[in-house]
Amino acid sequence: MAADFHNDHDWWTATAALAVWAAHFGLAWSVSSVLPGDPVVLWITLALTLAAFAALAALWRWKRIRSIVSVAGLGIALAGVAVLWDFLPVLMA
Numbered sequence: 121m122a123a124d125f126h127n128d129h130d131w132w133t134a135t136a137a138l139a140v141w142a143a144h145f146g147l148a149w150s151v152s153s154v155l156p157g158d159p160v161v162l163w164i165t166l167a168l169t170l171a172a173f174a175a176l177a178a179l180w181r182w183k184r185i186r187s188i189v190s191v192a193g194l195g196i197a198l199a200g201v202a203v204l205w206d207f208l209p210v211l212m213a
Contacts (some may be wrong), residue, residue, distance in 0.1 A: 136179060138199050145202075151168075164208075169203060
């Protein structure tokens, strides 16, 4: 496991996954700020969430991650949970 932790390739994958989350958060927040209270925000945010999940899944397959027990796997999983967390307030509105 120590070899997985110090692999620079894993750190770049985890950083890319968190960048996907940051982009999702920024775009979803921008849409909800520009169109407050508009029902179209739900559909735009849903599309952004599905695109973010697709990007994370593509990153998982492209890097051939075998399990979550690595820096790359943990980064992708954490970004997936964060994307879902960003989407939940839209469902409650």
